[in-house]
Amino acid sequence: MSGQTDIQRSILPIPDRRSTIVTTFDAKDPDTAFPPITPLRPPAGAPNVLVILLDDVGFGASSAFGGPIAMPNAERLAKTGLRYTRFHTTAMCSPTRAALLSGRNHQTVGMGGITEMATSSPAATSIRPNTCAPLAEILKLNGYSTAQFGKCHEVPVWETGPTGPFDHWPAPGGGFEYFYGFLGAETNQYYPAIYENTVPIEPERTPEEGYHFMEDMTDKAIGWIQTEKAMTPDKPFFVYFAPGATHAPHHVPKEWADKYKGAFDDGWDALRERTFAKQKDMGIVPEGTDLAARDAVMPAWDDMPEELLPVLRRQMEVYAGYLEYADHYVGQVLDTLEQLDILDDTLIYYIIGDNGASPEGTLQGTFSELISINYRGDIETPEFLASKIDDLGGPDAYNHYALGWAHAMCTPLQWTKQIASHWGGTRNATIMHWPTRIAPETSTPGGGIREQFTHVIDVAATVLDAAGIPEPSTVNGITQEPLHGISMLYTIDDADAAEQHHTQYFELLGNRGIYHKGWSAVTIHRYPGLPGITQMTQGFDEDRWELYDGSTDWSQAHDVAADHPDKLAELQRLFLLQADRYGVFPLDDRKAERLNATIAGRPELIRGTSQTLFPSMRRLAENTVLNIKNRSYSVTSEIAIPEEGVAGTIVAQGGRFGGWALYAVDNVLSYCYNTLGVDWYTTRATSPLPAGTHQVRAEFAYDGGGLGKGGGVTLFVDGTPVGSGRVEQTHPFIFSGDETTDVGAETATTVSGDYDARDSRFTGRIAWVRLDAGDDSHDHLIDPEYVYHVALRRQ
Numbered sequence: 162m163s164g165q166t167d168i169q170r171s172i173l174p175i176p177d178r179r180s181t182i183v184t185t186f187d188a189k190d191p192d193t194a195f196p197p198i199t200p201l202r203p204p205a206g207a208p209n210v211l212v213i214l215l216d217d218v219g220f221g222a223s224s225a226f227g228g229p230i231a232m233p234n235a236e237r238l239a240k241t242g243l244r245y246t247r248f249h250t251t252a253m254c255s256p257t258r259a260a261l262l263s264g265r266n267h268q269t270v271g272m273g274g275i276t277e278m279a280t281s282s283p284a285a286t287s288i289r290p291n292t293c294a295p296l297a298e299i300l301k302l303n304g305y306s307t308a309q310f311g312k313c314h315e316v317p318v319w320e321t322g323p324t325g326p327f328d329h330w331p332a333p334g335g336g337f338e339y340f341y342g343f344l345g346a347e348t349n350q351y352y353p354a355i356y357e358n359t360v361p362i363e364p365e366r367t368p369e370e371g372y373h374f375m376e377d378m379t380d381k382a383i384g385w386i387q388t389e390k391a392m393t394p395d396k397p398f399f400v401y402f403a404p405g406a407t408h409a410p411h412h413v414p415k416e417w418a419d420k421y422k423g424a425f426d427d428g429w430d431a432l433r434e435r436t437f438a439k440q441k442d443m444g445i446v447p448e449g450t451d452l453a454a455r456d457a458v459m460p461a462w463d464d465m466p467e468e469l470l471p472v473l474r475r476q477m478e479v480y481a482g483y484l485e486y487a488d489h490y491v492g493q494v495l496d497t498l499e500q501l502d503i504l505d506d507t508l509i510y511y512i513i514g515d516n517g518a519s520p521e522g523t524l525q526g527t528f529s530e531l532i533s534i535n536y537r538g539d540i541e542t543p544e545f546l547a548s549k550i551d552d553l554g555g556p557d558a559y560n561h562y563a564l565g566w567a568h569a570m571c572t573p574l575q576w577t578k579q580i581a582s583h584w585g586g587t588r589n590a591t592i593m594h595w596p597t598r599i600a601p602e603t604s605t606p607g608g609g610i611r612e613q614f615t616h617v618i619d620v621a622a623t624v625l626d627a628a629g630i631p632e633p634s635t636v637n638g639i640t641q642e643p644l645h646g647i648s649m650l651y652t653i654d655d656a657d658a659a660e661q662h663h664t665q666y667f668e669l670l671g672n673r674g675i676y677h678k679g680w681s682a683v684t685i686h687r688y689p690g691l692p693g694i695t696q697m698t699q700g701f702d703e704d705r706w707e708l709y710d711g712s713t714d715w716s717q718a719h720d721v722a723a724d725h726p727d728k729l730a731e732l733q734r735l736f737l738l739q740a741d742r743y744g745v746f747p748l749d750d751r752k753a754e755r756l757n758a759t760i761a762g763r764p765e766l767i768r769g770t771s772q773t774l775f776p777s778m779r780r781l782a783e784n785t786v787l788n789i790k791n792r793s794y795s796v797t798s799e800i801a802i803p804e805e806g807v808a809g810t811i812v813a814q815g816g817r818f819g820g821w822a823l824y825a826v827d828n829v830l831s832y833c834y835n836t837l838g839v840d841w842y843t844t845r846a847t848s849p850l851p852a853g854t855h856q857v858r859a860e861f862a863y864d865g866g867g868l869g870k871g872g873g874v875t876l877f878v879d880g881t882p883v884g885s886g887r888v889e890q891t892h893p894f895i896f897s898g899d900e901t902t903d904v905g906a907e908t909a910t911t912v913s914g915d916y917d918a919r920d921s922r923f924t925g926r927i928a929w930v931r932l933d934a935g936d937d938s939h940d941h942l943i944d945p946e947y948v949y950h951v952a953l954r955r956q
Contacts, residue, residue, distance in 0.1 A: 214403045224236060225513075232484065232513075248617075309400075340357070386497055415554060473525070517577045625644075772787040795858055799856050812902070847884050906921045
């Protein structure tokens with residue numbers, strides 16, 4: 162691949178060089194000559210770069226690393242690439258993604274937690290400082306084409322509305338020239354909340370027509386790559402391919418889940434044993450490694466109720482199908498690179514998980530995350546779950562598997578996602594593939610294994626090293642913080658090369674750890690926020706530290722703190738030094754306070770008790786709309802009705818798994834409150850709407866007496882009551898993780914079953930819609946601990 166090696170690249174953008182010597186008067190003069198225009202390109206030999214980042218996949222899931230789930234395309238890359246068995250993330254999605262794309266530790270770039278929990282502390286603002294230019298920006302300013310597909314979850318929540326600003330969106334602010342994906346932690350894979358750059362768009366097909374976001378984003382990525390290589394074949398690309406898989410909801414076509422029928426019938430404890438044996442046989446874990454014990458707060462398979470077992474088994478079958486399905490589409494991207502004859506010239510990272518497997522599906526799993534998040538676990542009895550078993554994985558479910566399966570997916574390690582102290586939360590199977598640089602003799606016939614300690618912050622340094630691009634000293638006039646990672650290229654030629662990433666701290670939600678030259682000292686401050694798990698309540702100084710000797714204990718199975726108190730004290734001091742260096746302090750284990758924008762010190766997009774919306778406003782995320790939960794409220798709109806009558810949505814918030822809508826059916830004003838996708842409460846007017854311009858209103862009078870209570874509904878036309886009804890129970894916490902508020906038509910799924918999204922466009926005219934919240938809020942009754950649980954289970 163051609164490139165330019167005679168220009169300085171330490172100051173970005175690269176200053177333009179303009180010839181200022183003019184020796185002729187007439188351009189027709191034979192002596193008239195200027196250097197030809199040369200498009201900017203990276204240095205010669207710079208590879209294409211493809212970074213694949215899956216979501217919520219534990220170390221022990223993939224068949225390429227001894228796991229039970231077939232990932233033939235991961236194996237395909239591993240056979241001629243390198244498998245890294247000690248690659249680490251941060252234990253949670255937003256921090257891992259921010260670290261990956263910046264090459265700096267997550268607190269340094271303001272992502273000490275998820276965006277929804279941002280505070281004014283520099284470690285947790287969710288705002289990447291301009292002293293830490295992202296990898297995509299550095300590559301773009303050196304002549305790369307850049308594109309991101311799939312999940313983001315890095316945009317500050319107050320900037321996710323249609324007015325931006327867009328400085329922290331993938332495109333344009335994150336350095337990507339093109340973005341196709343979703344902004345939040347998760348999305349419905351059948352009805353996703355997609356943005357193309359900064360514009361919300363809707364899928365062209367329905368689930369019944371075969372739509373799934375995994376296929377869609379893959380098609381978009383393939384099309385983008387093909388176009389880039391057709392138009393500018395000499396220009397390398399950087400593609401960041403980040404599916405929602407396998408974050409909940411675990412959505413996958415039934416035939417993929419059915420491939421695993423019966424595979425997990427003996428439960429998660431037996432699965433851990435089988436996986437561990439396979440990992441040892443494959444050399445993924447070294448001889449002498451022990452299987453780390455299951456923590457006492459996690460249930461054993463034998464302790465689960467017999468009537469629940471069929472549902473638990475199906476949960477894991479669906480998850481396994483989902484992961485293999487995602488790998489299948491990764492394979493289609495690889496096929497495209499092969500067909501374009503650029504696979505060998507492409508540096509590929511296949512990072513199988515942005516943290517450990519997710520424990521957020523509760524101790525028994527859930528048919529719909531929204532049920533458990535809204536603290537209505539009482540609905541999901543064994544009988545209820547059994548009645549929904551055939552829906553799991555399909556568009557009528559929003560399912561997540563049980564904690565026990567998540568722990569099994571992290572075999573042979575302790576703990577899961579959220580737990581940054583232990584390897585189960587942070588160690589992720591990773592493959593590097595680059596045939597131009599990775600010679601066959603550097604690996605065994607089944608692929609090379611590399612055991613050096615590595616971390617997600619090493620990816621940016623590796624990519625720049627591979628491209629021959631120096632770290633810039635300034636970007637857009639701003640002096641840059643040096644990269645924190647170490648290039649991994651030194652591991653390619655020598656499997657036994659001494660590791661160069663000697664020290665790495667870990668911190669998230671108060672859980673802390675430090676790795677240094679083979680040793681790790683860790684302390685768990687908080688368990689995952691789940692119903693049924695009693696939280697620890699000690700202060701930071703009371704946390705109990707553990708010590709592990711990595712030279713003899715690969716899996717952190719044997720705490721040797723009592724045997725080596727001096728070594729433990731040495732590492733504890735080192736943690737303090739590293740935490741201070743990278744801006745971790747102050748440690749923050751506050752709960753509801755971090756969800757209150759005023760206390761946390763972050764901007765809030767919506768203030769007051771009233772909000773006016775207009776017909777062009779669609780895809781408004783829940784945190785950009787007035788909160789009307791746990792109180793009385795009214796929804797008022799001025800509409801124009803033609804002589805033939807109207808139908809369609811005036812305004813709606815949420816969708817199939819919960820929300821409310823004001824709409825018309827056959828010219829009759831209607832209001833529907835959908836409680837958790839389980840109960841629908843519909844109120845209709847007793848007479849049709851008259852033609853002309855009118856003001857319609859739905860008033861909800863909250864019963865009070867606690868959270869999520871019911872209330873009475875009254876419909877009005879021009880101030881005159883025209884219908885009444887009742888809602889027996891409401892959502893106390895959230896309507897959805899990705900469904901939105903829409904005026905004039907519904908996107909994705911619909912709140913009411915009276916119509917679908919394609920039939921939801923209002924056939925009259927809407928001048929405005931106003932939401933007004935009452936002064937009877939019961940939010941002061943919310944348990945701070947549970948508010949914290951809600952936030953964590955939305956990431």
